[in-house]
Amino acid sequence: MAEPARPEVNRRTVGRGALWSLAGIGVGQGVALLTFLVTARYVSKESFGVMALSLGIAEFLKRTGIESFANAVASRVDAAADDYDACFALTLASTALMVGASLLGAEALSLAGGSAPFVDALRLAAALALSNGLWRTHEAWLARHMHFRTLAIRSIAAAAVGGAVGVAMAVRGFELWSLVGQQLATNGLSLVLLWTTTPWRPRLRVPGPALRRGLDDARHLALSALGTFFSTETDIIVASSILGVVAAGVYNAAKRLTLALHLLLTSSIQSVTLSTFANIADAEARRRAALRAMAVVAAVTMPAALGTAALARPVVEVLLGDRWLSSAPVLSALAVSIGTVSMMQFNTTIFMVGRRLPEVTRYAMLSSVLNVAVLPAAAFGGAAALACGASAVQLVVYPLATRSALRIAGIGAGPCAEAIGKPLLAAAVMALVLAAVEATGTVHGIVALAVLVPAGAAVYAALLACLSPELVRELAGLAASVLRRRRVALG
Known part of the structure; x- marks a missing residue:
């Protein structure tokens, strides 16, 4: 057919x-x-x-x-x-x-x-x-x-x-x-x-040529998948072998919550962006679409990640119960890197659509090697220190991979920093406000989430409107086009 x-x-x-x-x-x-x-x-x-x-x-x-x-x-x-x-x-x-x-x-x-x-x-x-x-x-x-x-x-x-x-x-x-x-x-x-x-x-x-193309591409992606798999599992292995059963359970409980957030944000982003960019044949149109998409995704993922880090205690209290409160510092440390991991999907998408598949393998292996080198030492500081080490690795790998991806896509560092920086700043300020209020101990559990989540969203929206009104208009236009069926090309 x-x-x-x-x-x-x-x-x-x-x-x-x-x-x-x-x-x-x-x-x-x-x-x-x-x-x-x-x-x-x-x-x-x-x-x-x-x-x-x-x-x-x-x-x-x-x-x-x-x-x-x-x-x-x-x-x-x-x-x-x-x-x-x-x-x-x-x-x-x-x-x-x-x-x-x-x-x-x-x-x-x-x-x-x-x-x-x-x-x-x-x-x-x-x-x-x-x-x-x-x-x-x-x-x-x-x-x-x-x-x-x-x-x-x-x-x-x-x-x-x-x-x-x-x-x-x-x-x-x-x-x-x-x-x-x-x-x-x-x-x-x-x-x-x-x-x-x-x-x-x-x-x-x-057909033979298609088989050869598929094998050549898959060879690099299989290696990167292997590196990513071991990278994501290294912290659990380290926690089990060094921290003991109880501390490993505390760590694993927090990681399950982080993985749920990661799955919702990152998996949905990757599946859509990969198909979207692959369907834009013109390189210049794809570059413009990438910049706009970076800003939109940062505007969604950064407040979700940093907000979770700030409200880790009530999140654990509501979802897991009081006996798991020791997982809150771990969740807070792991959540910090979720925004980075989500934005990393753009790098992977750029590498894949640009047929620079060895780059995908390179940074997956780098992440795996750094995890093996850093996490065993970090674990001796406890579960929260192990989580900080895992997030630190992501924060090191992301800018290195981003530099390569921007060069391949023909995107300057300045436009990228502007696209990501404003929502990141607004989300960071919001998270500091939420953490300060939560630290007072005036609200707990479901009440804290019911009060602080809407309040944090309002603070973030106000800050983003001041810092980047054009991004707010972009988000509003995206929502309107979905609801009203307006068609506005991304390129």
Whole structure:
């Protein structure tokens, strides 16, 4: 079938794409959290441990052996039907190798009398990796063509059906199998929905040039995914090995909250910006769009990150309970870098769309090396010091990567600083005001959030209006174009 025309890129398509992406991730994660809270009453800790291990293995396989091919084709400005066919073929081949290795490893462990939970985790990870490999190219096609509504509906429906299956099985005493059923139902429905809603269909003919392009691009992205995976997991490994079980639990509780915020902000941003920039063929138009997008994303992510850092105590108090208050300093330190991590997605997008894929690998590996070098020493200062070390690494890597990205995109340091600096200053002042009020101890828990969050938003909005009225107009125009269906091109 012929490749459809390049989708129109304008405020409405990008704004609605971001909203649908955010909705899909937010609602999907909310359903998953609710399912966890219910099934936790019926399923043993050991079963949850096996599931956590299997999901970790599956995530590693997905990032290194599946995502790299999909991201490579999604970032190509000139992606054609041949590239998607090659992506599907390469993904299936890689998935088959990973599934085979996992199953053989499980059988070898079983024959050797290895840990039964680890054997079960390997087998389940193989099943999850197989389903991911079968639909990931379809997901990449939909994202590349800005069909974020379809992707969001898929995510929500799959999470709801999978959650219902898991809860029903848990109530009936299926223990570990209820968690297995939840994951298989979620992935199985995702497979069906993506194959039936995606206009593109893989062809048996696999062109050699497209295969070579896909392999070359994926090679760099797989290495960067490997570096990113170990970079993001280093702090947990260090916390468990140096701080002990209790302190590691405190750290992990705060990191789970940070990851939820990271997923909502960063994942939705990356999926939309990658497709948006790849759909802008003209380099100058893409440069202008990047500058505007940097300012808009900074205006959203900076106050969210610094506001969370300032209100870490009431956030932990409300979401986790009083007994987890020792996680508040950790959350505060980790949240500081969330804005940086979100903005880092622009660097990655610029590298990928500009076909400078070795740069992605370079900075992922740099982050991983710095984490390994810094975090063990930081951990001796406690959980909060470890969190400060993790944030410090991000704050070091970001300006280095940004300098390279700006040079590739043809963006000057001055315009970039202006785009990011004003919302950052407004967010920093807001966070200081919130921290000062929260430190007085006059409000606690849900009352503190109900009072201080709206107050902080008002302070931030007023400051941003004074510092950058043009950015406020840009945000208002984006909102109006989404709500009123106005079409204003980004380029």
